[in-house]
Amino acid sequence: MSSTKPTSLIVSITFFFFFCLLVQPSSAQTVVKGSYWFPESEFPVTDINSSHFTHLFCAFADLNSQNNQVTISSTNQPKFSTFTQTVQRRNPSVKTLMSIGGGIANKSAFASMASNPTSRKSFIDSSIRLARSNGFHGLDLDWEYPSSATEMNNFGTLLREWRSAVAAEASSTSRPRLLLAAAVFYSSDYYSVLYPVQAVASSLDWVNLMAYDFYGPGWSTVTGPPAALNSPSNAGPSGDAGVRAWIQAGLPATQLVLGFPYYGYAWRLSNANSPSYYAATTGSAISPDGSIGYGQIRKFIVDNGATTVYNSTVVGDYCYAGTTWIGYDDNQSIVTKVRYAKQKGLRGYFSWHVGADDNSGLSRSASRAWDATTVIRRKF
Numbered sequence: 066m067s068s069t070k071p072t073s074l075i076v077s078i079t080f081f082f083f084f085c086l087l088v089q090p091s092s093a094q095t096v097v098k099g100s101y102w103f104p105e106s107e108f109p110v111t112d113i114n115s116s117h118f119t120h121l122f123c124a125f126a127d128l129n130s131q132n133n134q135v136t137i138s139s140t141n142q143p144k145f146s147t148f149t150q151t152v153q154r155r156n157p158s159v160k161t162l163m164s165i166g167g168g169i170a171n172k173s174a175f176a177s178m179a180s181n182p183t184s185r186k187s188f189i190d191s192s193i194r195l196a197r198s199n200g201f202h203g204l205d206l207d208w209e210y211p212s213s214a215t216e217m218n219n220f221g222t223l224l225r226e227w228r229s230a231v232a233a234e235a236s237s238t239s240r241p242r243l244l245l246a247a248a249v250f251y252s253s254d255y256y257s258v259l260y261p262v263q264a265v266a267s268s269l270d271w272v273n274l275m276a277y278d279f280y281g282p283g284w285s286t287v288t289g290p291p292a293a294l295n296s297p298s299n300a301g302p303s304g305d306a307g308v309r310a311w312i313q314a315g316l317p318a319t320q321l322v323l324g325f326p327y328y329g330y331a332w333r334l335s336n337a338n339s340p341s342y343y344a345a346t347t348g349s350a351i352s353p354d355g356s357i358g359y360g361q362i363r364k365f366i367v368d369n370g371a372t373t374v375y376n377s378t379v380v381g382d383y384c385y386a387g388t389t390w391i392g393y394d395d396n397q398s399i400v401t402k403v404r405y406a407k408q409k410g411l412r413g414y415f416s417w418h419v420g421a422d423d424n425s426g427l428s429r430s431a432s433r434a435w436d437a438t439t440v441i442r443r444k445f
């Protein structure tokens with residue numbers, strides 16, 4: 066009857082450690098070092114060095130506007146179904162999320178789906194089924210963007226129902242719950258329409274803040290920093306303004322993931338002698354919308370002997386040669402943003418998109434910068 070028998074002590078200790086193992090993962094916040102991959106980038110999944118990441122987003126699955134189900138196109142199906150096992154070869158602990166929607170997806174289809182319980186259920190059930198049958202660890206909704214008070218409210222309802230559905234599925238199948246994320250506008254205020262921050266906070270593991278596309282030839286006639294972290298006069302959009310807006314609206318910093326672009330925008334300057342921010346232009350250069358991937362920018366700089374400038378106030382880079390001017394994020398901007406994210410207590414960072422990097426250079430720097438940054442906690 067003695068309770069000090071060695072066997073029972075060993076059993077107790079074993080149970081104690083087992084208990085610790087069970088409890089630890091749920092209490093520890095997982096960091097997000099993420100990037101998106103999409104098949105149209107023509108970057109082979111086998112070339113992703115997943116050692117630089119904790120999470121990879123496979124984009125995009127589509128929403129069928131007829132039956133409100135999530136689908137994977139037949140062209141994408143083989144790449145999506147092997148995505149997880151492929152990226153886990155180099156990093157067995159990397160987690161994958163299937164992203165739904167995207168910038169060119171049909172916004173009305175999302176608005177219509179979210180507006181009633183039956184269509185929301187079709188979306189939710191089909192998304193879970195697809196995530197499981199293709200081996201993903203989670204789902205990421207890229208509805209760009211809910212754009213009225215009603216749509217925002219329906220977006221919130223969708224998120225709450227989605228969260229209870231993945232929780233129910235996890236307990237009925239005894240599998241780890243699917244992660245839930247969403248890519249959102251850089252600010253919680255979308256042109257005076259407010260995101261349902263409480264629903265976001267209670268339903269999603271985190272949100273990916275798309276803190277880029279602030280300036281581009283398609284919508285700005287002057288040059289400008291496409292993804293400024295700071296706006297000099299506090300007037301224009303910036304990553305920091307977005308982060309502050311979300312936190313002020315009530316989203317915990319630990320649910321915020323800061324996005325930055327592995328691409329820039331090229332303009333044709335009106336005058337080659339004024340290659341600065343806010344210079345007059347005659348439109349886009351290099352591609353129809355001016356977008357150009359980071360690897361291509363590096364090549365442009367070398368091929369044309371372009372001048373490069375890092376602006377530490379804005380936290381952005383630009384380069385120019387002749388009348389071509391490109392705004393983008395180089396190594397120093399990325400590293401500065403990663404340090405900012407860690408010091409602000411955010412959950413992490415992500416990039417769009419992994420295939421535009423230059424031999425993984427930016428992703429390697431970003432991951433190292435996160436690990437090397439020490440957080441100074443304010444003591445009042």
Ligand SMILES: *[C@@H]1O[C@H](CO)[C@@H](O)[C@H](O)[C@H]1NC(C)=O
Nearest residue numbers: 113114115116117155425429
């Ligand atoms: C992938 O990244 C890791 C971490 O930086 C590095 O050790 C490894 O050599 C890289 N693998 C390849 C194939 O480049």
Ligand SMILES: *[C@@H]1O[C@H](CO)[C@@H](O)[C@H](O)[C@H]1NC(C)=O
Nearest residue numbers: 130131171172173174175177
């Ligand atoms: C977009 O979605 C709406 C709403 O479901 C639908 O009526 C419309 O046909 C869709 N457009 C396209 C191009 O599929």
Ligand SMILES: *[C@@H]1O[C@H](CO)[C@@H](O)[C@H](O)[C@H]1NC(C)=O
Nearest residue numbers: 297342343375376377378379
């Ligand atoms: C950075 O850009 C801002 C905005 O154009 C400008 O006011 C500032 O002088 C620039 N700083 C540097 C160091 O170039």
Ligand SMILES: *[C@@H]1O[C@H](CO)[C@@H](O)[C@H](O)[C@H]1NC(C)=O
Nearest residue numbers: 396397400401426427430434
């Ligand atoms: C990127 O920037 C960091 C911080 O300034 C620096 O330590 C690192 O060497 C840079 N990497 C490259 C490839 O320039």
